Amino acid sequence: MILVTGATGVVGRHLVELLLAEGVSVRAVTRDPAATLPDGVDAVVGDPSRPATLAAAMQGVHAVFVHPRAMGQGRDPGLIRESTGELLRLARDNGVTKAVAMSALNVDHPLDQQPSRLRGEYNKEVEAATVESGLQWTAVRPGYFATNTITSWAAQIRHGDVVRSAYGQSAWAPLHERDIAAVAAHALLHDDLAGHKPVLTGPEVLTQADMIDAIGKAIGRPLHYEEVPHEAARAAMARGGLPEPIIDGFLKMQAISYLQPGLVSKETENILGRPGLTFAQWAVEHAGAFTP
Ligand SMILES: NC(=O)c1ccc[n+]([C@@H]2O[C@H](COP(=O)([O-])OP(=O)(O)OC[C@H]3O[C@@H](n4cnc5c(N)ncnc54)[C@H](OP(=O)(O)O)[C@@H]3O)[C@@H](O)[C@H]2O)c1
Incomplete structure (x- = not known):
């Protein structure tokens, strides 16, 4: 039995599906008693940031x-590290032998260059507690999620054909969330990634203009990218209803990426033994998010 936290989320939903497809028993954790999860899943209500709520759920899990994110947002980073440690102690005491944490490509970068921290997410602390847990561990370190483009631009694209954004030549290799989940599933099901921190990226580096072009093709509506100064991009995202820390996080990430070439790690492909899923494919699958 594998226990999945964050099971109702962007990566977690795919992870649950992939594990089920491998014939593995899955216990999926959610705080929401009304959450919809696939048939065959053992759904348990609990909050990983309050480990005691999952004490009974650890029984029979390996x-x-x-x-x-399921370890709580906006809490003190020290407390997040402590509660992750507590959760994994509870796991070990109940016979669990392996933990796979999702972390991030940038966890070793200077702390003020990690946009997730502006949102109160502490991937570094969660990773550290997993490494220290005494369990066999893997820390999967994904880079830029393709889903970030929904957060950044969907509101603008739903309302028109012009997308205004700053730092036009900033570039990343966007990752399909199913590939992140596939690597996590691999680490949970096999032992070759034990003690490793694989850095995951998508298969190709794309500028923001390239990504907007791919979204336009996916929704059958040519989109025009217009580079604007930092403050104008900030205002456009704010009009789309994004909270300020998220806007600042994205702009900071764009500004940093503008100065550095994008990175393609190829670890996704090496681990999965197949090509990584492309942004064009992701955009087709998510076209609905960009259409009114
Ligand atoms: N975006 C990027 O480019 C990027 C890159 C690298 C790493 N990351 C990291 O990846 C994580 C986000 O992954 P994701 O998109 O899969 O997450 P997500 O879908 O937003 O959240 C996963 C699940 O966590 C639970 N959750 C959400 N907020 C919570 C809170 N405040 N307290 C407790 N539980 C909460 C929810 O489950 P229930 O409601 O069912 O309990 C949710 O379904 C973040 O830690 C981020 O820093 C992101």
């Missing part, structure tokens, strides 16, 4: 997926 491996745990630790989702950093």
